[in-house]
Amino acid sequence: MSKLYIATGTQPKKMTIDLLERINPIKGKNKEIKIGIKPNLVCASPAEEGATTHPEIIEGIIIYLTSNGFNNIKIIEGAWVGDSTKRAYKVCGYEEISKKYDIPLIDLKDDMFVTKSYKGMELNICKTVFGLDFLINVPLIKGHCQTKITCALKNLKGIIPDTEKRRFHTMGLHKPIAYLNAIIRQDLIIADGICPDPYFEEGGRPKKLNRIVAGFDPVLMDSYAAKILGYKTEDIKYIGLAESEGVGKTLESDTEIVNIYENASAADDITIVQKEKKYLNMIEQADACSACYSNLVNALERLDESGFTENIADQICIGQAYRGYKGILGVGDCTSCFEKYMPGCPPSVDDIIKFFTE
Numbered sequence: 177m178s179k180l181y182i183a184t185g186t187q188p189k190k191m192t193i194d195l196l197e198r199i200n201p202i203k204g205k206n207k208e209i210k211i212g213i214k215p216n217l218v219c220a221s222p223a224e225e226g227a228t229t230h231p232e233i234i235e236g237i238i239i240y241l242t243s244n245g246f247n248n249i250k251i252i253e254g255a256w257v258g259d260s261t262k263r264a265y266k267v268c269g270y271e272e273i274s275k276k277y278d279i280p281l282i283d284l285k286d287d288m289f290v291t292k293s294y295k296g297m298e299l300n301i302c303k304t305v306f307g308l309d310f311l312i313n314v315p316l317i318k319g320h321c322q323t324k325i326t327c328a329l330k331n332l333k334g335i336i337p338d339t340e341k342r343r344f345h346t347m348g349l350h351k352p353i354a355y356l357n358a359i360i361r362q363d364l365i366i367a368d369g370i371c372p373d374p375y376f377e378e379g380g381r382p383k384k385l386n387r388i389v390a391g392f393d394p395v396l397m398d399s400y401a402a403k404i405l406g407y408k409t410e411d412i413k414y415i416g417l418a419e420s421e422g423v424g425k426t427l428e429s430d431t432e433i434v435n436i437y438e439n440a441s442a443a444d445d446i447t448i449v450q451k452e453k454k455y456l457n458m459i460e461q462a463d464a465c466s467a468c469y470s471n472l473v474n475a476l477e478r479l480d481e482s483g484f485t486e487n488i489a490d491q492i493c494i495g496q497a498y499r500g501y502k503g504i505l506g507v508g509d510c511t512s513c514f515e516k517y518m519p520g521c522p523p524s525v526d527d528i529i530k531f532f533t534e
């Protein structure tokens with residue numbers, strides 16, 4: 177349980193197959209089991225941009241499973257609020273994989289949901305997930321402008337409906353992520369660290385980390401991801417909360433990290449240095465959705481590079497908690513009662529830049 181396996185290199189398909197053959201996660205399982213593969217297709221952006229799971233990794237998993245007689249496989253995902261899963265499947269190369277291996281692509285945005293209660297919190301979760309016997313989570317080791325990182329635990333946010341994604345933000349994000357993981361257990365994690373964006377979940381600044389990491393414990397995986405991305409485990413609140421709920425155990429000095437290629441250089445020697453983002457102090461966020469907040473941060477970073485943020489004197493409000501309230505400067509439809517606001521749900525990065533420059 178408390179082990180991580182790493183393949184380093186630049187050939188995602190081969191690395192994935194090598195990892196799976198090494199850990200043999202389906203040993204002894206009935207070949208009829210229903211298997212769901214959950215990538216991270218947060219938006220319709222090719223994997224090279226650092227936001228989405230490399231399709232070659234998914235292909236590697238499918239080759240491994242089918243060559244071992246496991247054919248009852250589907251790919252499941254629900255992109256973030258404001259983007260289309262179907263567009264993401266197409267742009268990210270998943271439609272080709274689906275055709276080549278006859279594997280269905282399920283858009284969880286079209287799914288019904290089931291309400292589950294955990295410690296008094298009701299969570300709506302897509303129905304498809306409850307029909308699976310084996311869930312393979314294939315997140316990225318990636319930055320996130322609200323929770324700092326996203327990896328195995330937060331990737332499960334793609335299995336809830338859009339309305340619930342918005343509601344997660346009103347509940348503070350961290351606790352519902354931990355509780356969701358207490359309800360839905362993932363059976364295997366293959367984390368894509370080929371060229372993730374260490375700062376933004378929607379990509380655009382890919383960094384070559386040249387690794388894929390496999391394991392069974394999402395808390396351990398996220399703890400490892402935090403370390404690689406330049407944070408301490410305790411900086412990421414939902415990791416500790418998930419550990420408290422018995423979802424897994426964090427990285428410790430005696431955690432075994434196995435590099436499956438003998439001749440590879442040390443696999444755990446990378447740490448990203450996070451940039452200081454002073455412009456974040458200009459934002460007053462209250463229950464903002466990921467896409468909305470991320471687009472604003474992205475726009476501000478670009479405005480900051482050209483020295484424009486110095487011209488913005490007011491605090492910028494964003495988030496669902498501002499609905500119906502008056503204010504001065506806002507971003508998103510939730511701030512429609514403000515004196516000046518950028519419409520959209522969520523508004524795009526380019527539109528936000530245009531709004532501020534105008």
Ligand code: SF4
Pocket residue numbers: 257342463464465467468469494495496507508509510511520521522523
């Ligand atoms: S406008 Fe409001 S509801 Fe829409 S994405 Fe932004 S924060 Fe979420």
